[in-house]
Amino acid sequence: AVYETCLDVSFAKTGGGIALIKRSALERFKKSKIVSKHDYLGAANDKGQCLKAIITKPFAELDRHLRANIVAMDGATILDFQGNVIAAGAIVKVGAGSDGGGRLAAAKALSEHGFAVKIPSDGGIRGFGGGGDQKKKAIAQEIFTAG
Numbered sequence: 220a221v222y223e224t225c226l227d228v229s230f231a232k233t234g235g236g237i238a239l240i241k242r243s244a245l246e247r248f249k250k251s252k253i254v255s256k257h258d259y260l261g262a263a264n265d266k267g268q269c270l271k272a273i274i275t276k277p278f279a280e281l282d283r284h285l286r287a288n289i290v291a292m293d294g295a296t297i298l299d300f301q302g303n304v305i306a307a308g309a310i311v312k313v314g315a316g317s318d319g320g321g322r323l324a325a326a327k328a329l330s331e332h333g334f335a336v337k338i339p340s341d342g343g344i345r346g347f348g349g350g351g352d353q354k355k356k357a358i359a360q361e362i363f364t365a366g
Contacts (some may be wrong), residue, residue, distance in 0.1 A: 220279035220302070224286045225336055225344050229366065233291035234340035236322050238329035242300040244276065248332040252310075259307035270307050277302045290338070295325055298331075327359035342366065 222238055228235045235236060240248050257264050261271040279302050290296045292308040299305050309324035318324075322337045323345070329335035330347035337345045343366035347359045 220281075220286065221298075221336070223283060224278075225338050225365075227283065227287040228290050228338045229344055231291065232340045233287075234322065235290035235292070235338045236295040236325055236329075236336065237290055237338070238295055238297045238326070238335040239333050240299055240329075241307070241333040242338075244332040246300060249260060251332070253312050253328060253332075254295075254297065254306050254309040255283050258306045260304055260306060266308065270304075274304045274307070278304050284297065295329060297329070297337075330359040335359075 221239070224237065248286070255268065256262055259267060259275060261267050273285070274281065274289065275325040278296075279297050281289075285313065289307050294308040294310045295306070296304060297306040297309055311328050313321075313328045314323040322339065326335040326337035326345065326347050330349055334348045337347070339345075343364045345364050346362045348362045349358055
């Protein structure tokens with residue numbers, strides 16, 4: 220489902236980002252506040268409640284077009300280790316002086332907690348990993364480039 224969605228978003232030329240958080244890094248991710256509590260599914264705001272009403276199944280079970288539209292929203296779509304959407308349209312807090320654009324910086328930051336994909340609106344899809352080390356901050360490593 221993640222692979223198909225990456226292709227759908229890339230070919231639609233909308234761009235987007237997806238992150239999958241490792242089981243061992245989920246609590247650390249939530250405590251890191253890299254994503255605002257307002258971007259989580261079910262948050263006590265209009266966005267959180269709307270997302271909760273729309274996203275009623277795990278990511279892989281959602282309609283393919285709905286998945287692409289969710290990922291194409293401004294901000295990242297974040298899945299837990301079981302494939303459940305935990306946040307969508309999430310604006311990721313990144314450090315100052317990051318190289319590249321916002322999607323690249325967000326993908327690198329999210330990869331500290333698992334795996335993240337940057338889907339540009341006009342180029343190759345890039346995947347980053349290296350996260351999950353609970354004792355020290357991991358450095359994002361580019362795992363693949365497609366396109």
